[in-house]
Amino acid sequence: MVRTVSVLGATGSIGKATLDVLQSQQDRVAVDALVGGRDVAALAQAARRMQARVAVIADPDAYQDLKAALAGSGIEAAAGPSAVVEAAARPVDWTMAAISGTAGLRPSIAAARRGGTLALATKECIVSAGTVFLDAVKAGGGALLPVDSEHNAIFQSLAGAAVRDIKKMVLTASGGPFRSWPLERIATARLEDALQHPTWSMGAKITIDSATMMNKGLELIEASYLFGVESGRIEIVVHPQSIVHGMVEFRDGSVVAGLAPADMRVAISHALGYPDRIETAVGSLDLIQIGTLTFEAPDEKRFPALKVARAALERGDGAIAALNAANEVAVEAFLARSIRFIDIMPVVIETLEQLDRRNGLAAPRDLEQVTALDDEARKTARNLMQSISNQTATQAKALP
Incomplete structure (x- = not known):
């Protein structure tokens, strides 16, 4: 059975990884809408490659450029915030919500209200509009699947377990580029330093959030809303190797962990195939070669974002x-x-x-x-x- 899919944020890092997964499954998916921000050339190229029905650029001034780039392809072009929301509301089976920042809120809510499966890679939907967003998901009657590697690992570790059986959840953090920097050196950090993430290749905003560890604070908030678990049962652990992405400890003492290479295509593939599994081009995890997995407590004095985020969640x-x-x-x-x-x-x-x-x-x-x-x-x-x-x-x- 061929599934219809749309990608909101197709020109960003998550969007590009999603297109890579979709291309490997072209006999099983049909791309309906691709939405990009300002990169007309990248959006047009992706739309042609994926044979999308419509391509939408968020920048309204880029409409003529997008239309010209798609000339002769038969792909419909549109532009502007309203067109983005309209694209998100198109009836498809599966939508990737990967527009970064609060710009992704309205289109993601439109997709949620429409129903179908919503693969969520946009933290801001929950951290900006938690209850409002989840109410839209409930009203649409569709499935919400987390694509952040940490939340996806928690989702897989839970395997449908009841909230009452959860003793605690553990979200892991790489520690970012300043994990081992003393406070005095962090005070002198340059932009170039903060953009050097040790593990992941991501957009600039999320990379800076990783450097402050606000990214992990936002993930803590998101986990609480997604899984219905209060702040006191969610722990943050620094894990520099980024192999263990999340763990769940149950009240009987069992601990189930989600391990995977540091590659977003793993979580994307899980969300695309769910409840089945699909083949990916991601290499196997070689624990013998990795050798050692280490864990440490986060330093909230050097990274106060974690404490601030937890306080906001409780508020x-x-x-x-x-x-x-x-x-x-x-x-x-x-x-x-x-x-x-x-x-x-x-x-x-x-x-x-x-x-x-x-x-x-x-x-x-x-x-x-x-x-x-x-x-x-x-x-x-x-x-x-x-x-x-x-x-x-x-x-x-x-x-x-």
Whole structure:
């Protein structure tokens, strides 16, 4: 049986890995829609290669370029945010939600409401709109399958077990590029340093989140919502080899772990084939060659993001949405070299504190309230960063 599929975020790192898996299964899948951000050439090339029915670019100004790139192919071209949501709502059997940031929220919710299987690789759907997003999934009646390697490992380890049988879940973290750096050296970290992830090849934003360990904080939040387990039963463990992606300890003392090479195609293939298994081009895991697997506790003094994320989870949907928005703004500023690496977390923390003082962390009840809270958190974070920039400029002028 041929399954119809769509890929939201087809030109990003997860999207490209998804297309690689889909290409290996072309006799079993038919690609309906591919959605990209700004890279017209990559989107058009992928649409032609996968023989998609429609290709959508998020940038509305890129429509004519996309149309020209697809000329003679028979592939429909569209552009702009509304077209992205319309593509997500097209009736297909399986959708990969891999648009990074809150830009992926509306299309992912549209896909969830439509039904079918939603393979989720966009953390922001849950960390920005937890209850609202999960309500959309429930309303659509489809399946939600996690594609983050850690959550996918937990999902496979659970194998349908009841929440009451879970003693704790363990999410592993590589530790990022600064795992062994002392605090004094982290204070001097450059953009080039933060982008050197030791294990994974990812987009810039998620790589910086790995360096601060906010990525793991967001995954902790996501795990709580996905599996219905409270914060106290979720543990973060640093595992530099990135072979064990997640573990579940059950109340009878059994521990089931998900191991795999550090290759996103493993989790993508699982989500595409579920409940069956499909063949992939990923090499076998050679534990003898790997030799040693090590684990250590995360240092929350050097990486306060973990503590901040856990506190936001315990506070609820509003705090989580604000945390994510402020972090996105701060990371964008760091990538633009407007603030230092060590300024990222203070911006996030102060944004949450300011919003709390204004009673601005109430849980949003619908997508409009999610958007309003996200906007307010971003505005607050940007104002804070302007203050940081002014202070830095003043200090620079005072230097001899």
